[in-house]
Amino acid sequence: MLGNRHAVEVAPLLLGATITSRIDGQRVSIRLTEVEAYGGVGEDPGSHAFRRETPRNATMFGPPGHAYVYFTYGMHWCLNVVTRPEGTAGAVLMRAGEVVEGIETARARRGTDVRDRDLARGPARLTVALGVTGVLDAVDLLDPRSPLQLSLSGAAPLEVRVGPRTGVGGYGAATPWRFHLADEPSVSPYRAAQRRRPT
DNA sequence: TTTTAGATCGTCT
């Protein structure tokens, strides 16, 4: 399923899939309810890989099925799955999900006052709930021994909806590569990309 | 309820 397909084709298939982390002896599993596809060089202005390969986005050009974890806004980690063969960039960002295992651990990481539906509602929140940081960049998500694993079983979406991507400015937002399950409370609210206001 | 500003730093220009 992963391996040689454009991120746009893979993204909807990941809805309903489960991402599981084994970190600090704790297991946390999240059922994915919202994802976003990102393309390769020259084909997707919203993608990190749009211009060319750089040290930062290198894993996006690496083997499929591996994690692409990046740091943004000076404080947040985001988690992707690489979907195309080595040498070709393409990845799916895991934007939101529902915690189905290890909810106590997730709550401990996110905060005791956080509602269940908000535990993994948003890409940076999802990584916090899982305990994912940059050290997990490029790990094989299909290797049973990995601290981070993706399970496609159960990925049989009932109703998939498509919309514009969030947080992507200009051209990129016009490409409706955001997929999410309908009627899911854990889906992050859509916010159009905002330019920083001039002082 | 909606909007805004600030936090904070790696990456690319």
Add this chain to the structure above:
DNA sequence: GACGATCTAAAAA
């Protein structure tokens, strides 16, 4: 030197 695949708290409406 500018800004980002974000989030939160606080202010405004």
